[in-house]
Amino acid sequence: MGEIDLYDRLVDLAKRRGFFWPSYEIYGGVAGFYDWGPYGAVLKKNIIDKWRRTFILNHQDFVVELESPVIGPSIVYEASGHVENFTDPIVECLSCGRKFRADHIVEDKLGISTEGLTPEELTKLIREHDIRCPVCGGQLGEVKTFNLLFQTRIGPFEHSLGYVRPELAQGMFVAFKRVYEAMRNKLPLGIAQIGKVGRNEISPRQGLVRLREFTIMEMEFFIDPEEKRCPMLAEKAEVKINILTQEAKKKGEAPKQYSLGEAVEEGVIIHPCLAYWMGVAQEFMESLGVPRENMFFEDKLPEERAHYSSQTFDQLVKVSRWGWIEVAGHSYRGDYDLSRHIKYSGKDLRAHKRLKKPVKRKVRKILINKAAIGKRYRSEAPKVIQLIEKTGLEQVLARIKEEGNIQLEGYEITRDMLFEKEVEETINVKRFVPHVIEPSFGTDRITYVTLEYAVKEKDGRLILSLPWDIAPVKAAVLPLVERDDELRSKARKIFQILTREGIPAIYDDAGSIGRRYARADEIGIPFAVTVDYQTLEDDTLTIRDRDTWRQVRIPSQEVANIIRRAIEENIPPWE
């Protein structure tokens, strides 16, 4: 199928058959928002379920799920750095008033990368090259920064700012301590979440690939920073992935194949757990129908990375209209986020571990000389002791050392009332801020990519060859002849059996059987179950495979089992 029209044909099919379309169409649409229609919503849900199975359930010993709110108070996004850093450069046309991504305008015009340039530098480039408004040709103003957070207010007070989360991660960081404790203080601990985020893009124009609101599937994988191994990697060490290293990129070279084990040994991937999850991520995308050769991992340059990251790989997949697009990011976030939240909240969010060898150390302790206080204050001694404790022994002693005897609420405190002693302490537990590895997936892009890799042309018509396990509808039940009541009644019964068994199916008796097969193929239904005259004699059905158009006869009471086996165990009906 020609690459040029694939996108348009898929978009047409998607609208016609109910996969996706721009939201708010009746009001002219709003850029960056898409609806998932009946089949699209279920396809997306099936992809989410598969991710959940792959990343959470398969690792249920140490990965759990969390659901935190979409809207968050300002302080969270001040701590995370988003209020300060989550911006794009924007420029306004002084003639028509349109606003544009300043970096895109410069890149389009000059064909250079603008990564890391400041607004001032962008303005300078615009002036030097007399770059104009791409719509009306008018003069452009100064480049400013535009914050991409959707801002709102929480409650009735003007100053209570809130934001729509731009990523899921902060929900996991803010709740880390609760989850860590509920999961009984063990590391590694993966906290996964699937949910909506908002990014108020300046002028998104790439359909499902650049949305203002989308669903992320993400995990924050908390590790002990002293733990440099990743036992799980052993089973994937031989898995090959394509990596574009920073060096290769600077030299203009292509991605190179590494085994995950090699990539870790050679320091291309800075942590084995990061490598492990990249391997899982590749397998996940392969299971949706994207071949390995159409995928690579790009090590982002320091100036391309988010403010929190010390290594980030974008996972890229090739699509027809947009070339290479990012479907996931794999970041080593270090202790950036937890440390920021510790600082901003004043709460101790550290993890702890028992030391294998307890450490002994000498510490100076300040103690109260109760005898001295008793002698002087008699029955008031307990009150004075409490006063000293409330003020803090460290502080009281420091003041006495500086000022001589001091007064606390009218009581004189003298040097002899406190004494210092060196004691030996045994430390069994070490407290530390965990490091974090984060695989994060754009669900809507991935669903779109899955559709693009599924769409095939055969005899001039489109077939969605979606993998059986994620296809939104599993079976089309068809009476062979449209107007035969007996066939229809039998087919309805088969449809009802599938419904009762929880198998997503459609019943279709409108039009010639050929048209109905074609319709089912366009929706990506793996199996067409046809009731014909032989069915009425011997209670067998034909079951037709969407991709090979191969047909086999099966006993009608076997239909649910055969389809379930195909979906769950990938065993074809003819085996």
Next chain:
Amino acid sequence: MGEIDLYDRLVDLAKRRGFFWPSYEIYGGVAGFYDWGPYGAVLKKNIIDKWRRTFILNHQDFVVELESPVIGPSIVYEASGHVENFTDPIVECLSCGRKFRADHIVEDKLGISTEGLTPEELTKLIREHDIRCPVCGGQLGEVKTFNLLFQTRIGPFEHSLGYVRPELAQGMFVAFKRVYEAMRNKLPLGIAQIGKVGRNEISPRQGLVRLREFTIMEMEFFIDPEEKRCPMLAEKAEVKINILTQEAKKKGEAPKQYSLGEAVEEGVIIHPCLAYWMGVAQEFMESLGVPRENMFFEDKLPEERAHYSSQTFDQLVKVSRWGWIEVAGHSYRGDYDLSRHIKYSGKDLRAHKRLKKPVKRKVRKILINKAAIGKRYRSEAPKVIQLIEKTGLEQVLARIKEEGNIQLEGYEITRDMLFEKEVEETINVKRFVPHVIEPSFGTDRITYVTLEYAVKEKDGRLILSLPWDIAPVKAAVLPLVERDDELRSKARKIFQILTREGIPAIYDDAGSIGRRYARADEIGIPFAVTVDYQTLEDDTLTIRDRDTWRQVRIPSQEVANIIRRAIEENIPPWE
């Protein structure tokens, strides 16, 4: 278990074990936002899956799913009436500056219902009874209205207002035509959606029961308003539900039991499809563990209903701390929403149907006299005909009738170039605005209710007797003795088998077996699978039921099947 402390003990368990807790705790929390922790998130997901199965999959012939965005442009919520009507009365203390729900303050003080009172009337009551600030005793200001929509801006322009959706419904109405066409123009058509909504409550203070952000499960069920029957109701006509009618409510009577069939016949429920979905809704709540006698449906008075509704039943469930709370609403929305969107968008969102008997009617048609035009304009005639058609025959004729001969781009058009004719037309298709029945469920409340109905006390400790199919973890795998390596190794193997089979499970070897059973019971794990010394001899395991504490021995290779059978078919391990 005493009703008074149940709530507190459940909340304590929820935090400790990872079900739910207030969001943003480390920053002091933000009222109206809750996190679902590891077990809570999965419980909620399981309840959502059950709803999906009950409302969508079981009705897959005519109910489909949709996913529309959380954020929408202003015009949508102007059309829906929310910008104007989605408000609460608010009053500010002139001393301390706190803001309150004015109606709640008046209700708390005077013990009367304030339903339907205007801000002016509320202000008057506050003045007459000298109602003061409940916190500082200061004087209260004027009562105003406060809009509960979370407002934001879409894109970089100040005037592009957007809102966080306060309900899912508008997404379905705006996309109705697309879905209707993709589903091949059939009614009834249910469009269901599950997703987040935001309501910027003034001062929510009821934990999970009054949230500013929550998940709704909702269906808009589109019907032909001329279709007064509901074939599905037949199978549920005998189902009994408790209804508090408007009349009974006014008289202060209790809810009364009706069969769904009776309720429809007596006009208590205005449409049989509304009754059908109420029946499904009751079964759904029963399947989560809420007995029928702790549930009723309240027919809301006109002044209590939302602006779009002509009948609304709240579905109420009794809980320990808050009394009767609404878990779902069942509304007859009529054609309000679609009609509003037709008006605001100018688009035809009507459905259509073939008439059983085509209607013949006489219509006047205007036709072009091509001969007359040909005679005058010769080779230019096609151009002139096109001109007339472009302008519109109706309009051209009207102008000629009024002004005499007219000019169209320099061509004179005379009366004889058009003629009128009466023709008979057969009308086969009727266009109409569908009516809508809406069952809408608050997922977070329902998840909370499910927890409350599950919690039991036994021997002084708490057990979460969650139904097997929705319990977040299905099995706890336990070596009988904590420090026996052989038992632990075998138990790890069993745990890995369950993981591979996709069965949610935990492995636990910390502490005495009694403590571990207790821990599993608190999380609501239905089955504890114990590896003991006999296991090492004959490869059998014990499986212990959470609720009866009954134990049976099973072959270890059967463990996944036995648990799956219990979850999916509700067959206990001992059968």
